[in-house]
């Protein structure tokens with residue numbers, strides 16, 4: 001089969017420590033990489049994420065990034081009318097260098113595609129929690145979700161404008177071929193687990209019902225969302241009524257919301273379908289649709305900003321959630337506003353216990369949504385716990401799924417035999433790169 005791209009992500013500190021030339025040599029020679037991108041805004045997350053230590057970084061054993069700092073220059077004039085301003089790295093070895101330009105100039109030299117990723121949270125949520133709590137998502141009780149950091153609300157005008165400008169300005173001032181994001185949208189609330197008194201024979205690990213009920217713990221119920229929902233014609237009173245009721249059912253224990261405990265047990269412990277939950281709670285369905293409308297509008301704003309800055313730059317959504325529609329993402333709705341989707345399934349690093357069923361189904365779900373004129377880039381984990389055999393097997397499976405590219409996750413924690421397995425797997429699966 002033919003694909004267009006093999007991408008690899010890099011962090012600014014990888015570039016500072018290992019040097020972009022060494023890294024590019026490794027990726028091009030070992031994995032046929034023809035596309036490199038900088039994670040140019042990164043949240044706090046210990047690196048490497050899935051192993052204790054770096055295996056090919058001679059400068060340090062691990063790294064703890066600052067929260068949501070920007071590692072390249074921006075034109076601050078573009079932010080003069082917004083309350084939220086980008087924050088840059090304060091670390092001596094990183095500040096004062098435009099790491100995106102460092103990556104781009106190496107990519108140009110080698111005729112590689114060059115990109116940038118704006119990761120989950122592009123504004124420091126610790127700063128938001130302290131200084132701008134009004135921009136954070138609220139749960140049904142009005143409390144900040146995921147305190148003490150929180151997650152910003154895409155319906156807040158200041159957040160929306162800040163996000164739009166971040167994408168616009170990045171593209172306007174850098175010669176990138178694509179801009180990618182795995183932006184956090186609406187807090188899903190997690191999956192409701194069956195906490196109490198289930199008989200052993202009860203089928204309580206319900207794939208979809210638990211996460212669907214969990215939305216009652218998610219967001220957002222802030223005033224901006226209320227106003228927006230009403231403006232779009234949603235019945236906010238119905239939404240609040242049904243989500244409050246579902247919240248009590250979802251969180252019932254023998255000691256809290258006691259009167260809902262049996263309902264919780266009989267909902268999660270029976271073979272009730274998700275459809276029935278949506279029939280019984282029409283406000284839940286409205287809430288799901290309202291969030292999809294909100295996120296679609298956000299994508300439209302971001303996409304139009306990117307194209308205004310440079311119409312040839314590709315916008316790539318990096319899917320990172322199991323149930324996108326539970327966080328406001330509908331692939332059919334965002335399809336007009338993305339050029340490609342990367343799916344960040346990393347089954348390889350957990351030993352692919354399901355033989356890549358989840359990976360396969362997710363790729364098909366995305367294809368169903370974005371159709372055939374947009375590209376799908378499938379991730380492969382080259383991190384510890386994967387094996388060369390698993391990586392090759394994964395590539396073989398992916399070669400049957402009509403993908404348009406591969407994307408390695410992530411170079412910083414990779415083992416070289418895993419990078420080598422990418423090129424070997426491509427050869428065995430008869431995958432050729434075409435432009």
Ligand SMILES: [Zn+2]
Pocket residue numbers: 136137138153154155156220221222223224225
């Ligand atoms: Zn909100």
